[in-house]
Amino acid sequence: MYKNDKVIRRYSEPFKLKILSELTAGKLNKYQLGKAYGIAPSTINEWIKKYNRKDLMNTRVTVKTKDEITRIKQLQKEIEQLKKLLLKKDMDALIDDSYLEVAAEQLGYKSVLELKKKLSIKP
Template sequence: MTKSKRKVIRYSISFKQKVVNEIEQEGLQISEANRRYGIGGAETINKWLKELGKQHLLNTVIRVETKDEKDRLLELEKEVKKLKLALADAYLSRDCAEEVIRQAGKLYGTDLKKKFGTAASDSSGSDTR
């Protein structure tokens, strides 16, 4: 088995600076620079821009919000937190009630959930008479 020979291209600092300057000062697109100089790597020039250039030319997401939008977002986040706490309390209350029913059932030796369900259906049937 023989190793395939890969072509490794090393670019000088001055060449990298030239390309970065053309992109920053002349408005040359990265894809145009790739074609013009035969640079094959998809991220090569982006790395050069990070190292040698200005960060503002890389794709960045900038979110512009008004004060009202920021305030509304904070309000909604507070409301979500409050609702999560309320839901946790409701789950805790439900679990406590089920445990009380379970313990009472052990104490009286019967399944109170089934008895309660049966009694409720019996009483609803007697109300229709």
């Protein structure tokens, strides 16, 4: 099969499992196996996902200093405070709109927009 003048390779299930077992043995890593068999490491990653072999996936370890951890906690706290303030602001705006609706109705205006025009309030 050809796609854009490139050969599309199909690998058998036993071949895929053989590659994964060699990877499990630990003698070669994904890149070395890829070179040895002419397979892209991303293809090997797909097989790892397909066969649910999370033990073979690369793991990312992040090392942080105490200052970084403290800063992250401060930022998370600030985010929570901002969320609360935004919620309060939204609630205040909703209450203001409700007051205007009641006022417009009691004063005999057809809509809040009409009341705002009369009071020169920007809609």
